[in-house]
Amino acid sequence: MLFKVQWTVKSENLAPVWDVFRSMSEEDHVKSQGPDIKIIGRWHELTGSGGICILESESSEAITGMMLNWTPFCDTTVTPMIEDLPMKNCLQKASGEVEKQVEKQVEQQVEQQVLKAVNEAIDNDIMSAVGVMDVMNAVETAILTENAIDAVESAVFTAVADMDKEEAEAKAETEKNED
Numbered sequence: 001m002l003f004k005v006q007w008t009v010k011s012e013n014l015a016p017v018w019d020v021f022r023s024m025s026e027e028d029h030v031k032s033q034g035p036d037i038k039i040i041g042r043w044h045e046l047t048g049s050g051g052i053c054i055l056e057s058e059s060s061e062a063i064t065g066m067m068l069n070w071t072p073f074c075d076t077t078v079t080p081m082i083e084d085l086p087m088k089n090c091l092q093k094a095s096g097e098v099e100k101q102v103e104k105q106v107e108q109q110v111e112q113q114v115l116k117a118v119n120e121a122i123d124n125d126i127m128s129a130v131g132v133m134d135v136m137n138a139v140e141t142a143i144l145t146e147n148a149i150d151a152v153e154s155a156v157f158t159a160v161a162d163m164d165k166e167e168a169e170a171k172a173e174t175e176k177n178e179d
Contacts, residue, residue, distance in 0.1 A: 001056070002040070002081040003063055008050040013073040018048060032069055036062035050074075054081070 009017045024032070033039060033055075040054040057063055067076050082090070 001058060002083070003055045003057065004079045004081050005053040005055060005063075005067070005076060006050070006079075007053075007070065007074040007076045009048070009074050011049075014049060017070075017073050033066050034062050037066055 029039075036057050036059040038056040040056055042051065042053040044051040055063060055066075063078060067078060070076060
């Protein structure tokens with residue numbers, strides 16, 4: 001794994017840290033980092049009061065050990081990093097999850113709107129219980145398809161038309177019986 005290390009030397013420690021760092025040989029640096037850490041690069045602020053380093057290691061223990069060498073003198077921050085391709089893969093996976101969450105929210109909103117419309121239709125005696133079942137079946141089907149609004153509208157129109165037909169047949173039967 002890659003790690004970004006940022007440090008700021010505490011002002012009271014500037015001179016001692018400069019002295020130690022200036023006197024370190026390449027061997028001292030290698031020893032300080034240990035065998036489990038590869039330094040990709042290290043850059044210093046021009047004032048010498050801080051800097052940044054990119055490390056590669058599979059051992060968080062090794063990173064911690066290296067940081068503890070400097071922690072008494074510096075404020076340090078260690079951040080795990082990721083390269084472009086793995087980041088893109090993670091973003092694509094996260095994007096898919098976000099899309100699923102949005103779809104679920106849309107489904108819930110459609111369902112709530114349909115239930116509200118159906119309840120209003122029942123309250124206003126526009127639709128029978130059979131019509132409600134037809135609409136609810138259509139909603140269930142519509143949620144599984146991309147044509148939710150069309151499917152629900154079609155079911156509502158069909159339910160209302162069936163009710164009109166039933167009412168017309170009942171009225172005709174009543175008139176027939178009256179004659």
